[in-house]
Amino acid sequence: MDRLTKDDVNPKILQKLLEDSDITIEDALENEMILNMGPQHPATHGVLRLLLRLDGETVVGCVPDVGYLHRGYEKMAENMSYYEFIPHTDRLDYISPLANNVAWVLAVEKLAGIEVPVRAQYIRMIVAELARVASHLVAIGSFAMDVGALTVFLWTLREREKILDIWDILCGARFTNSYTRIGGVANDAQPEALALVKKFIEEIDSNLSECEKLLNTNRIFIERLDGIGVISKEDALSYGYTGPNLRASGVEFDLRRATPYLQYDKIDFKIPTFSEGDSLARYFVRADEVRESAKIVRQVLQLMTPGEIKANLPKSVLPQKVEVYSKMEELIHDFMIVNFGINPPVGEVYHAIEGSKGELGFYLVSKGEGHPWKCKIRSPSFIHIQSLPHLVKGRMISDVVAIIGSIDPIMGEADK
Amino acid sequence: MGLEAKLNSDGFLVTQLDAVVAWARKNSVYPMPMGISCCAIEMMASADPKYDIARFGSEVMRFTPRQCDLMIVAGTVTYKMSHVVRKIYDQMPDPKWVIAMGACTSTGGMYRSYSVVQGIDQFLPVDVYLAGCPPRPDNLLNALIQIQNKIGRTRARDFQNLKLPELNVIQNN
Amino acid sequence: MELKQLISQKLQTSFPEAELEFSEFRNEFNVKFNKKFVNPICKFLKEDSELEFLLCEDVTAVDWAKRKNRFTVVYHIFSLKLNLRIALKADVDETDCVIDTVSSVWKTSNWQERETYDMYGIKFKNHPDLRRIYMPEEFEYYPLRKDFPLLGIPGSLPLPKK
Numbered sequence: 001m002d003r004l005t006k007d008d009v010n011p012k013i014l015q016k017l018l019e020d021s022d023i024t025i026e027d028a029l030e031n032e033m034i035l036n037m038g039p040q041h042p043a044t045h046g047v048l049r050l051l052l053r054l055d056g057e058t059v060v061g062c063v064p065d066v067g068y069l070h071r072g073y074e075k076m077a078e079n080m081s082y083y084e085f086i087p088h089t090d091r092l093d094y095i096s097p098l099a100n101n102v103a104w105v106l107a108v109e110k111l112a113g114i115e116v117p118v119r120a121q122y123i124r125m126i127v128a129e130l131a132r133v134a135s136h137l138v139a140i141g142s143f144a145m146d147v148g149a150l151t152v153f154l155w156t157l158r159e160r161e162k163i164l165d166i167w168d169i170l171c172g173a174r175f176t177n178s179y180t181r182i183g184g185v186a187n188d189a190q191p192e193a194l195a196l197v198k199k200f201i202e203e204i205d206s207n208l209s210e211c212e213k214l215l216n217t218n219r220i221f222i223e224r225l226d227g228i229g230v231i232s233k234e235d236a237l238s239y240g241y242t243g244p245n246l247r248a249s250g251v252e253f254d255l256r257r258a259t260p261y262l263q264y265d266k267i268d269f270k271i272p273t274f275s276e277g278d279s280l281a282r283y284f285v286r287a288d289e290v291r292e293s294a295k296i297v298r299q300v301l302q303l304m305t306p307g308e309i310k311a312n313l314p315k316s317v318l319p320q321k322v323e324v325y326s327k328m329e330e331l332i333h334d335f336m337i338v339n340f341g342i343n344p345p346v347g348e349v350y351h352a353i354e355g356s357k358g359e360l361g362f363y364l365v366s367k368g369e370g371h372p373w374k375c376k377i378r379s380p381s382f383i384h385i386q387s388l389p390h391l392v393k394g395r396m397i398s399d400v401v402a403i404i405g406s407i408d409p410i411m412g413e414a415d416k
Numbered sequence: 417m418g419l420e421a422k423l424n425s426d427g428f429l430v431t432q433l434d435a436v437v438a439w440a441r442k443n444s445v446y447p448m449p450m451g452i453s454c455c456a457i458e459m460m461a462s463a464d465p466k467y468d469i470a471r472f473g474s475e476v477m478r479f480t481p482r483q484c485d486l487m488i489v490a491g492t493v494t495y496k497m498s499h500v501v502r503k504i505y506d507q508m509p510d511p512k513w514v515i516a517m518g519a520c521t522s523t524g525g526m527y528r529s530y531s532v533v534q535g536i537d538q539f540l541p542v543d544v545y546l547a548g549c550p551p552r553p554d555n556l557l558n559a560l561i562q563i564q565n566k567i568g569r570t571r572a573r574d575f576q577n578l579k580l581p582e583l584n585v586i587q588n589n
Numbered sequence: 590m591e592l593k594q595l596i597s598q599k600l601q602t603s604f605p606e607a608e609l610e611f612s613e614f615r616n617e618f619n620v621k622f623n624k625k626f627v628n629p630i631c632k633f634l635k636e637d638s639e640l641e642f643l644l645c646e647d648v649t650a651v652d653w654a655k656r657k658n659r660f661t662v663v664y665h666i667f668s669l670k671l672n673l674r675i676a677l678k679a680d681v682d683e684t685d686c687v688i689d690t691v692s693s694v695w696k697t698s699n700w701q702e703r704e705t706y707d708m709y710g711i712k713f714k715n716h717p718d719l720r721r722i723y724m725p726e727e728f729e730y731y732p733l734r735k736d737f738p739l740l741g742i743p744g745s746l747p748l749p750k751k
Contacts, residue, residue, distance in 0.1 A: 069453055069494060069497070071531060138457075376649045530742075
């Protein structure tokens with residue numbers, strides 16, 4: 001950017017400019033400003049504080065300040081049993097709560113060595129993919145709202161309400177539903193819930209195209225995002241990117257393909273990858289992933305067969321409530337499991353799934369007791385926010401808003 | 417019987433004027449969403465076409481505190497964030513009301529840990545507490561109606577003789 | 590598996606004095622070594638052309654609450670070429686609570702190490718910016734240590750007046 005010197009400005013204007021202030025000539029043209037984009041801001045997605053050092057409107061440096069939502073999850077996990085922590089995992093990435101439930105339960109089952117029946121695995125897959133669709137819809141909607149297209153936000157929220165209706169019938173709660181249990185899921189999928197799922201995925205393609213029609217050929221949208229927030233392949237891997245942000249930089253890496261969990265190795269799906277690494281590529285990756293998730297759900301619905309939904313291990317898996325109230329052994333098992341917890345063997349395990357923001361991992365250390373000795377939550381949003389200073393350097397303030405939206409951080413996950 | 421005394425008494429004209437002013441105030445409550453975590457998503461959902469909050473008069477959610485009269489604190493407030501919330505509350509002009517949305521703001525919720533404030537009424541005066549984790553959008557609309565009823569019963573002289581906060585005037589020479 | 594034998598062979602030949610220990614649990618490969626060799630081993634694993642551990646997923650620590658070697662710093666790294674994840678571990682004692690940083694090898698470990706410092710109090714030598722990340726700067730304790738109570742210490746965090 002060209003900087004003005006005092007010879008470029010008309011002396012009379014200069015004199016007027018500095019007439020009733022006490023700054024000197026050097027100060028006026030060469031000062032930089034520090035701006036606090038505070039925790040309470042409509043455009044930062046949650047309570048993220050950015051300290052920007054500005055030269056006019058260009059950003060010279062940026063320091064993110066996180067921790068405004070630090071609730072002490074890891075310390076609480078050391079004091080409660082594995083079952084009691086399931087509702088807490090809902091509130092981590094609170095836009096796609098069921099994916100976090102699935103991740104925690106898979107980590108605990110890996111530690112304890114529990115096998116889950118196939119129907120429960122299919123139900124978990126359907127629910128996790130719907131959570132991914134819900135998260136991407138909100139991401140696209142709020143991203144478009146930050147850039148200026150307000151209508152898209154309301155349309156994607158309308159689609160998300162349909163998913164919340166499905167979860168209302170299936171799990172009993174609209175939002176933050178702790179549906180998965182260790183050894184299976186809480187209750188079987190009702191036929192009307194599955195019918196609603198089928199109806200939803202048949203309509204999502206055309207509804208998403210309606211929203212995309214407003215954006216994909218919109219000149220303002222494209223010019224606002226093309227070439228903004230570029231990150232190269234090597235930098236993305238070095239900064240620890242995973243998920244849609246990494247796939248937009250040219251690396252075809254998806255945990256569902258690389259280390260398959262549940263029944264993903266039997267399903268056929270593509271991994272959308274773009275190579276530019278800018279904000280527009282991240283938007284296209286998310287839009288394409290919604291369609292791929294619909295494809296996955298369609299295949300799972302065809303493969304599903306009736307069967308058990310909880311593993312048959314009375315010492316580790318909670319029995320159904322109906323049996324607890326009527327049979328003696330189930331009552332005793334229920335009492336023991338709730339009070340003393342399942343006791344997995346001594347050891348450590350790290351399990352990660354492909355969440356909607358990236359790789360969501362749980363590292364569990366067990367000393368043979370009913371509660372974990374240590375639990376670490378590897379959250380993708382925390383890692384992505386770390387790279388903001390690199391992405392934002394040299395851009396203008398309005399680009400900062402677009403870049404934060406394209407990275408899609410959720411502070412509940414980043415601050416734990 | 418000066419004007420001052422007439423205005424402070426409960427005569428016919430004054431109560432009618434009070435009723436009109438209260439009616440106007442309660443039907444145009446502009447909320448300021450202090451959206452911090454999961455409850456903020458349900459607050460956003462109460463503004464979408466299914467549970468329209470605009471039909472109750474809260475047409476826009478202004479994000480600047482200078483133009484709002486209702487602060488909806490939605491989400492867990494930690495000790496680090498409490499100073500920010502208090503600052504925003506002080507920046508709102510009188511008269512103002514506060515809704516504590518969700519279990520986390522009412523009593524600390526499911527987070528009994530070292531960094532979460534166990535209830536925002538430790539540093540903010542609260543008018544309506546909402547239960548739920550997160551409360552459904554219909555529940556938030558119910559709280560809004562309760563606040564509207566509360567505003568409908570106020571009178572003009574409730575807002576006179578307020579204690580102003582002390583200001584430190586900086587001498588500029 | 591041949592991959593795990595390949596890695597253990599390579600590490601044994603390149604770093605014979607690093608007190609390497611290999612173990613396996615639930616199909617995961619763990620490597621334990623002396624904390625002085627953190628930086629050379631990580632650099633070797635990243636730059637070796639057959640292994641290419643380019644993605645550092647996680648840096649954290651475990652507090653064992655015993656008198657000798659109280660903490661263990663754990664690194665989880667992933668290789669896209671081999672589709673393999675391994676865990677590296679190094680013991681740190683409470684009296685000498687310092688370990689080298691790996692932020693020169695992977696940039697993502699910058700904030701992860703800051704978080705470990707904030708929660709456990711383990712200092713990282715040569716770190717570009719070691720300060721607290723979740724708790725405010727004036728906080729004097731390390732929350733995730735086993736002797737810190739869950740409900741916190743009253744008066745350690747200030748609250749605004751009503």
